[in-house]
Structures are given as structure tokens and as C-alpha cells.
Amino acid sequence: DAMVIQNPRYQVTQFGKPVTLSCSQTLNHNVMYWYQQKSSQAPKLLFHYYDKDFNNEADTPDNFQSRRPNTSFCFLDIRSPGLGDAAMYLCATSRDRTSYEQYFGPGTRLTVT
Amino acid sequence: AQSVTQLGSHVSVSEGALVLLRCNYSSSVPPYLFWYVQYPNQGLQLLLKYTSAATLVKGINGFEAEFKKSETSFHLTKPSAHMSDAAEYFCAVSDPGSSNTGKLIFGQGTTLQVKP
Numbered sequence: 001d002a003m004v005i006q007n008p009r010y011q012v013t014q015f016g017k018p019v020t021l022s023c024s025q026t027l028n029h030n031v032m033y034w035y036q037q038k039s040s041q042a043p044k045l046l047f048h049y050y051d052k053d054f055n056n057e058a059d060t061p062d063n064f065q066s067r068r069p070n071t072s073f074c075f076l077d078i079r080s081p082g083l084g085d086a087a088m089y090l091c092a093t094s095r096d097r098t099s100y101e102q103y104f105g106p107g108t109r110l111t112v113t
Numbered sequence: 114a115q116s117v118t119q120l121g122s123h124v125s126v127s128e129g130a131l132v133l134l135r136c137n138y139s140s141s142v143p144p145y146l147f148w149y150v151q152y153p154n155q156g157l158q159l160l161l162k163y164t165s166a167a168t169l170v171k172g173i174n175g176f177e178a179e180f181k182k183s184e185t186s187f188h189l190t191k192p193s194a195h196m197s198d199a200a201e202y203f204c205a206v207s208d209p210g211s212s213n214t215g216k217l218i219f220g221q222g223t224t225l226q227v228k229p
Contacts (some may be wrong), residue, residue, distance in 0.1 A: 042222055
């Protein structure tokens with residue numbers, strides 16, 4: 001089945017230690033999104049890629065970076081995680097910029113100790 | 114700016130009872146509308162979507178929603194709740210200012226509790 005995969009499902013990192021979260025998709029979608037979701041809150045868009053074109057949200061901290069080496073993979077890098085970065089991180093894809101229908105992965109739960 | 118309001122952060126129903134989760138949007142231009150469900154420690158799963166075709170939209174797991182332009186609403190219903198319906202539900206609307214990004218604006222979510 002075509003799908004969005006996130007690894008790992010659970011990640012524990014230390015305060016200030018860089019961490020990378022991974023997302024891959026077999027849908028061959030052009031757009032990939034990264035969301036941060038804290039407990040009992042709506043997902044908050046961090047940034048997205050349309051093909052190789054990177055689009056950062058205005059309020060996304062510089063501590064968060066992303067890479068998309070090819071259509072299938074996208075990475076979220078947190079350069080110096082703080083305690084406030086503990087959250088669920090969701091990857092989503094969309095066929096193109098006009099379809100709006102987004103397909104989500106299962107998420108990575110990040111804990112910062 | 115576009116906004117989405119989900120009335121009621123928590124809704125509790127008995128098993129077998131009607132489920133009604135409310136969603137209102139603010140745009141004067143009919144947007145694309147979505148309902149997603151999220152189970153604990155999972156991603157969001159699309160329940161149904163409205164994309165300017167039929168105003169009554171049927172989705173998975175027996176859910177449906179009706180787009181009412183005059184009320185700027187897109188409420189989610191299910192005739193008979195199951196225990197497995199207990200989850201977080203998010204209404205989302207296409208951002209009219211994002212014609213080239215496909216961005217969605219999410220409501221704050223409604224937690225559905227189903228009592229035996």
C-alpha cells in the first residue's frame with residue numbers, strides 16, 4: 001500500500017543534542033509537510049517542500065531545519081533541542097499545491113531529557 | 114484571515130447515540146473542507162472531504178458531513194457511536210491565501226468520548 005512512513009516512532013534526545021527525524025513516502029507526491037503537535041493542540045505547520053522548493057513558516061524557529069534529498073524522503077533536523085521542543089512531529093504529503101488533501105504519517109514522538 | 118472554529122473541545126456520547134461534532138469556518142469564499150481523526154499516538158487519518166461537489170459528504174467509518182454555505186458550517190455526524198470512535202477529531206479548511214502551497218488551517222480539535 002502507498003503510504004507515509006516516519007522513523008523512528010519514538011525518539012529520546014538530550015537537551016541541546018542534535019536530532020534528525022525521518023519521513024518517507026511511496027505516494028510519489030510533490031509536496032511534503034512537517035508539523036509539530038503538542039498535547040491537546042492542533043498540528044502546527046513548520047515548513048513544507050514543493051518538489052525541491054523549501055517554504056518556511058514565518059514563526060518557525062531557526063532551530064528547526066529540513067532537507068529533502070529526493071522525492072521520497074524528507075528530514076527534520078532540530079539543531080539544539082530544548083525542553084519546549086518535546087512534541088509529536090507529523091509528516092504529511094500532498095499530490096500538489098492545489099489538491100489540499102494531505103496524507104499523514106504515524107508521527108514521531110520526541111522526548112527531550 | 115481564514116479561521117476554523119470547533120465548538121466544544123470535549124464531546125461525550127453514549128454508545129449507540131448520535132455523534133455531532135461542530136465546525137464553522139470564516140471564509141466568504143467556499144473553501145475545501147476536511148475532517149481528520151487522530152487516535153492516541155497516531156497520525157491524522159482523513160475521514161472525509163468537501164471539494165465543491167455534493168454538499169452532503171460521506172466518509173469512512175459511517176461518518177458524514179454537510180456543507181452549509183449559509184451557515185459557514187461543516188458539521189460531522191454519525192448516527193450511532195461505537196466505542197472505537199473515541200478519538201480526537203480535527204476540522205480543517207484550505208487556506209485561501211495559499212493557492213500555491215496547499216496549506217490547511219486546522220481547528221483546535223474535539224475529543225470524542227464514547228461511554229458504554
